[in-house]
Amino acid sequence: MKTYAIVGLGHRARMYLGALLGAHRADGRLVGLCDSNAGRLADAAAVARASGVAPGCYGAERFDAMLADTRPDRVIVTVPDYLHAPYIVRAMQAGCDVITEKPLTVDPAGAAAILAAQRATGRSLIVGFNYRYSPVRTLFKQVLMSGIIGHVKGANFEWLLDTHHGADYFRRWHRRKANSGGLFVHKATHHFDLLNWWLGSVPKRVTALGGRVFYRPEMGDALGLEDRGERCAGCPAFGRCGFRLDVAGSAHLTALYADPEAHDGYWRDACVFSGDIDIEDRMNAMIEYENGVVANYALTAFNPCEGYRVVFDGTRGRAELRNVERRAVNGDGSLVVPAAAEEDVIVVQPQFGRQYVLRLPQTKGLHGGGDAVMLARLFGPASNDEYGHVADERAGAWSAMVGMAANASLASGGAVALAGLVDEVPRPDYAAAPFGPEAVWRDFDAARYPFLEGAEVL
Ligand SMILES: NC(=O)c1ccc[n+]([C@@H]2O[C@H](COP(=O)([O-])OP(=O)(O)OC[C@H]3O[C@@H](n4cnc5c(N)ncnc54)[C@H](O)[C@@H]3O)[C@@H](O)[C@H]2O)c1
Structure with missing residues (x-):
């Protein structure tokens, strides 16, 4: 059984803590907890003790002592984004493997330091890209890998954050670019990782526009x-x-x-209309990929509803994934209870053929059902990773670098090449064949695509 320590014991850490004390108790043993805030450290320790587990507790200045005393196999990094790099590097140098929350880091220097430490130590680093693991996004990967729409040439990806979720980034540490890289890094790293993973390629160049137009x-x-x-x-x-x-x-x-x-003295509820904020709330990027795909990306953080839409245009057809996560927010900023069911629809339109609509069953749990699947993969017994869900430092770097390039493009007003940001970032091994075999395609045979079974035909 592997042993674990967690550094940064806020909101996100509670998911890992809960897993190690609950569903994955038999898979891993929690040996250490570390936080700069003595109150949150004590609270997390009390949660562990209530489950009969007594990890060693350490303030931030004693992180290295925690590693020396408790010898964890893996360190889980859930501190604010700008602190990921130093903790990841120190953990790997102490001989530990690392699971880090996204984004890998916020700037090129952090990415270079992490990649160098990984090369020097050979330790394993997993980035918790939970969005990949959700059943619907995996099905969409399957649709692309099947070759049903041929080779993808273009993409449109729009993500809407509502005034419950989106506004939250403007109250917390995220509101300063130095802490989070802005939403182009902090939030969009999920979306850029999905794009990279779906497309099985890495981006070359980014041109971006953006600004803070609402939380002012x-x-x-x-x-x-x-x-x-x-x-x-x-x-x-x-x-x-x-x-x-x-x-x-x-x-x-x-x-x-x-x-x-x-x-x-940290405020969780700073005013979203404060003049201190320096991150954008409306962002657009055009991303050119090595495999020739051009993707249009848009993110807004002040929408009345939450969800996303992604469309891929291929040489044999078009595939679209539409998600409505929440339809509305109450006038007091709270969530509508009971929440309406989340909606996921995939529309596959083969060229010269009829349209297939795949209505997906409601996925349970946070992040489109991705969290639970990811925890099982991280903590549970090893199994075949058929869709390449597990992301390492390479995928973490390639997605964060899109956001970093977008930030550089906002500053310069021009296109920014990823190659110039961080030296020699190895290519991730996304699922072996991103798209099915290219053949001269005359007759569309639905029977070749198992996911179309039971699909509604319009
Ligand atoms: N994958 C996801 O869907 C998802 C969701 C939420 C958050 N996250 C990520 O999780 C990480 C944490 O976010 P959060 O929402 O839990 O933030 P948070 O503010 O709730 O928690 C951060 C914790 O780190 C501690 N901390 C701050 N400085 C420290 C230091 N120098 N040393 C040790 N501890 C320190 C804070 O006291 C706090 O307990 C971020 O990287 C965020 O991007 C990911």
Whole structure:
């Protein structure tokens, strides 16, 4: 059984903690916990103890001591993005394998340091790209790999974040580009990784546009919130603001953030209309791939609803995946309860043929059902990784570099080549054959494509 330590014990760490104390208790043993905030460290330790597990507890300054004392096989890195690189490097240099949250890192220097440490130590590094693991996105990969739409030549990918989820990035540490790389790195790394993995290729060049057009002081004023404070707690405009976060009204948020605030002064509920924010909320990028695909990408963070749409145009047809994750947000910023079922539809349109609509069963759990599948893959017994779900430092670097290039393009106003960002990044081994065999295709035979079985025909 492998042993684990976790560094960074906030929101995301709770998923790994819960897995090691619960569903994957028999697969891994938690030996160490580390955080710069003594309150969150104590809270995570109490959660572990309540499950009969007593890991060693260490402040941030004693991270190396934790590795020396507890000798974990694997370190799980769930600190804010700008701290991934130093912790990943130190863990690998101490002889540990690493599972890190996305993004791999926020800048070229971080990526270069991680790749160099991996080369020097030979340790394994897994990036938790949970989005890949969701059943619907895996099915979409299967559609592309089948060759049913031939070789993909073009892509359009639009991702909408609603005012519940999207607004949250403007309240937290993410709101500063130095911490998160902005949403082009922090959030879009998921989407760029999906594109790279679906297409089985790596990007060459990125041209981007973007700006902060909504989460601005002027918008707060325009919404009649001129008397707002710098945070939701105690804000005079609280009752009138559709973007408020009620930390005190949530036992979970109070334990995770409000109580530990006394230790480091970190606010979980900073105002989304503050002048301190320096990340974009509307972003567009044009991405050119080595295999000739050109992808259009768009991300907005102030939508009334949440979901995405991705379309691939191939030499034999077109495939589209549409997702509606949430249809609406309440006027007080909270989620509609009970939530409407998430909707996923894949439309396959072969050339000269009829259209197939694949309506997908509701996937349970967070991130399109991806989290649970990923945890089973990370902690459970080894099995054949048929679709290449497990991502390492190479995939982590290639997706984060798209965001870094997009940021550089925002600054320069021109196209930015990925090759110039980080030296010699090895190609990831995405699933062996991204697309099916190219043949002269005359007669479409639906029986060759198992995923079409039971599909609705329009
Ligand atoms: N894959 C996903 O879907 C997903 C979802 C949420 C978050 N994440 C990722 O998880 C990571 C953590 O995000 P979060 O939402 O949990 O943030 P968070 O703010 O809730 O937690 C971060 C934790 O790191 C601790 N920390 C800060 N500085 C530290 C230091 N120097 N040393 C040790 N600990 C330190 C904080 O005290 C806090 O406990 C980020 O990289 C984020 O991108 C991924």
